[in-house]
Amino acid sequence: MDWLIEAFEPAFMQRALLGSLIAVIATSLVGTWVVLRGLAFLGDALAHGVIPGIALAVLWGFSPIIGAFVASLVMSGLVSVVSNRTTVREDTAIGLLFVGMLSLGIVIVSRARAFSTEVTALLFGDVLGVTRGDIMNQLIATAIVAATTIVLYRPFMALTFNRDKAKTLGMHPGIAHTALLSLLALSIVASFQAIGTLLVFGLLVGPPATATLLVRRVPVIMGVSMALGSLAVVLGLLVSFHYGTAGGATIAGFSVLMFFVALAGREAVTALRRPAPATLA
Numbered sequence: 001m002d003w004l005i006e007a008f009e010p011a012f013m014q015r016a017l018l019g020s021l022i023a024v025i026a027t028s029l030v031g032t033w034v035v036l037r038g039l040a041f042l043g044d045a046l047a048h049g050v051i052p053g054i055a056l057a058v059l060w061g062f063s064p065i066i067g068a069f070v071a072s073l074v075m076s077g078l079v080s081v082v083s084n085r086t087t088v089r090e091d092t093a094i095g096l097l098f099v100g101m102l103s104l105g106i107v108i109v110s111r112a113r114a115f116s117t118e119v120t121a122l123l124f125g126d127v128l129g130v131t132r133g134d135i136m137n138q139l140i141a142t143a144i145v146a147a148t149t150i151v152l153y154r155p156f157m158a159l160t161f162n163r164d165k166a167k168t169l170g171m172h173p174g175i176a177h178t179a180l181l182s183l184l185a186l187s188i189v190a191s192f193q194a195i196g197t198l199l200v201f202g203l204l205v206g207p208p209a210t211a212t213l214l215v216r217r218v219p220v221i222m223g224v225s226m227a228l229g230s231l232a233v234v235l236g237l238l239v240s241f242h243y244g245t246a247g248g249a250t251i252a253g254f255s256v257l258m259f260f261v262a263l264a265g266r267e268a269v270t271a272l273r274r275p276a277p278a279t280l281a
Contacts, residue, residue, distance in 0.1 A: 019130035023191035024229035049075035051105030072185030127247035141190035202252025
């Protein structure tokens with residue numbers, strides 16, 4: 001117990017815990033739809049696509065949150081334009097823009113070496129450097145994500161399981177898809193300060209994917225995802241504090257590890273319940 005209490009006595013660890021738990025709420029709500037709709041590649045691409053916005057924000061001296069959000073909206077908009085206006089499939093459009101935005105971000109960083117340390121912290125996270133201002137920004141973004149998820153729950157549900165039926169019911173699947181991409185961008189922006197843009201994908205996909213192995217109903221998936229993500233945060237911060245590992249990477253690593261633990265557990269239970277083969281007398 002002392003091992004647990006000691007880790008969260010410092011104020012910076014308390015802020016790190018709070019900021020990471022808020023990030024879990026946003027990523028679990030949006031990540032559930034991402035996993036159920038098979039949009040993991042798009043989520044990964046958006047997480048990388050914010051790099052140019054962050055790099056320009058650091059270079060020009062304005063808020064990285066604004067830069068990241070604008071960059072993610074630009075990328076999601078371009079994906080829609082390319083996939084809707086050409087014969088190129090959406091996954092190809094995502095791949096092209098993924099590489100293009102990542103390359104642009106690296107070029108900008110390479111031209112601004114004086115800011116490379118700060119940009120690196122933004123990319124890989126600085127969970128121990130979360131401030132009260134960061135937490136307030138996270139709370140606002142997470143509140144928007146939660147409120148929009150509640151308001152658009154039925155359109156998101158219809159879009160996830162039957163796009164054609166959603167259209168016949170007048171739920172405007174195109175608008176719902178755009179809203180979901182905006183929430184995805186916002187959840188990434190709300191989380192990158194804690195675990196970094198390159199590692200936010202772990203929380204965005206890991207806990208929701210693990211939850212789908214355990215439960216079926218969408219609201220329950222979201223709740224279980226939050227519980228699993230919170231556990232990953234606590235374990236990650238404990239290991240980071242006591243063993244000096246990178247906080248964001250450790251959290252993301254635990255969130256992915258849980259999936260394979262749950263998968264192994266489910267396979268073991270299935271094997272135990274399988275009836276034994278009949279033997280010849």
